[in-house]
Amino acid sequence: MLVNTMVLALKGLGRNAMRSVLTMLGIVIGVSAVVTMVTLGNGTTQSVSAQIASLGSNLLIVMPGQRGGPGSAGASAPRFKVADAEAIATQIGGLAGVAPSAGQSVTVVAQAKNWTTTVTGTTSAWFHLGNWTLASGRVFTDAEERGGSAVCVMGETVRQRLFGTANPVGSTIRVKQFSCEVVGLLRSKGQASMGRDQDDAVIIPLRTLQRRVTGSQDVGQIQLSVRSGAAVDRVRTSVEQLMRERRHLADGTTDNFTVLDTQEIARAMTGTTELLTMLLGAVAAVSLLVGGIGIMNIMLVSITERTREIGTRLAIGALEREVLLQFLVEAVTLSSLGGAIGLALAAGASMGLARLMQVPFAFDPRINLVAFLFSAGMGVLFGYLPARRAAHLDPIDALRHE
Helix, strand or coil: CHHHHHHHHHHHHHHCHHHHHHHHHHHHHHHHHHHHHHHHHHHHHHHHHHHHHHCCCCEEEEEECCCCCCCCCCCCCCCECHHHHHHHHHHCCCEEEEEEEEEEEEEEEECCEEEEEEEEEECCHHHHHCCCCEEEECCCCHHHHHHCCCEEEECHHHHHHHHCCCCCCCCEEEECCEEEEEEEEECCCCECHHHCECCCEEEEEHHHHHHHHHCCCCECEEEEEECCCCCHHHHHHHHHHHHHHHCCCCCCCCCCEEEEEHHHHHHHHHHHHHHHHHHHHHHHHHHHHHHHHHHHHHHHHHHHHCHHHHHHHHHCCCCHHHHHHHHHHHHHHHHHHHHHHHHHHHHHHHHHHHHHHCCCCCCCHHHHHHHHHHHHHHHHHHHHHHHHHHHCCCHHHHHHCC
16 A cells, blocks of 8 residues: 555646655755754864864963953063073973964065065974974974074975975074074964964074064064873963062953963864854754745645545545545655755755865765754645645535646
C-alpha cells in the first residue's frame, strides 16, 4: 500500500513539474541560506581563534594607559622602562619569558625601493613568546642586544616590498639614518585580529631602537608568557600589584596601565562571532518558514484541482488514511528534495565565499542534518492540513465538483 501511495504521489507532482519546482524553491533558498550563514560563521570563529592563538600561548601584554573602551586614553600615561620588565622577570613567579618592546613607524630603504613599516625593538625572547619561526637566517644574539648592534630580522611583507622573492639574509637595508644588516627572515603568519598584517615589521634589538630611532629609553609594552600549568589569573594579579608599586599609585587610584590576557580576548571575540552566527542563522531560517507556507498553499491548490480524482478514489473504496498519506507524501517529497538541493547549493556557496573571505571552510554535519530534518518536518507540518482536508472530502460532493 505504501509503495502504491508513493507512486501516486510522485505522479501527482510530475503532472505539474514547473509548479513543483517553484514550490521547492522556497525550501531550497531557506536551507541553503541557513547552512551557508552558519558555515561561514563557524569559519570566521575558527579564523579569529587562530589569529589570537598566533600571538602566543598563555600570553599577557602589559600596556600603558587604560584601554577598556572608546575614549580611554593611553597616550598620556607614562611609558615603561626596561627596569620594569626586569622587575617582572625577577619578582613574579610562573613566567616562561618576558620581552619588553617598543615600536615606531619608519621608512626602510633597500635596492632603490622604500617601504614604510613598523620597526620594533625588543629582545630575542620576543620571538619565542610570539610563536615566531624563521624561514631563514637567525635572530640576534645576546651580545648584539647588549651592544645595540645594527642587525635586524625582517617580516615577509617587507621582504616582498623590498626584495621581491629574493632571500634578504646578508643584505643591508637603511632604517631611518643608519644601515642595518638583515640576519633573519620570519616565516609568514598573515593577518592578526582587526586586520593587522603581522608580517609587515622589521625587528631590531631594543637598545638599537632606543639609541638610533626613538632617542628615548621608553618601552611601549611588555609581553609575558605564563608557564604551562601556572594560574594565569594569579600571575596577572601579581603583575598588576607590582606595576602599581613601581608606578607609585595610591590605594583607590585607577591603574594607568592595562594587563591584557589574549585568552580573554579570544573568548570575547569568538563569543561575539558565535552570537552573530546564531543571529544570521535565525534570520535565514525565516525563509524556511516562508517556504513551508508556500508548500501548504500549493497543496491546497492541488487538492482543489484534483477534487474529482479524490472523489473517484474514495468512491471505489480508497480509505481516508490512504488519501491523507498520498498528499502528505507529496508535501514531504517536495520539502525533502528541496532540502537536499539546498544542502548541495550551500556546500558550493560556502566553499566559494570562504575562499573569498579568506576564512576556513568549517563543514558542520550537525547543522546540515538539522537543516534537512527541519525542511522535511516543514513538509509534514504544512502538508498535514491540506492532506487532511483531502481525506475528509465527501465522495458525492467531490464527484459533482466542476
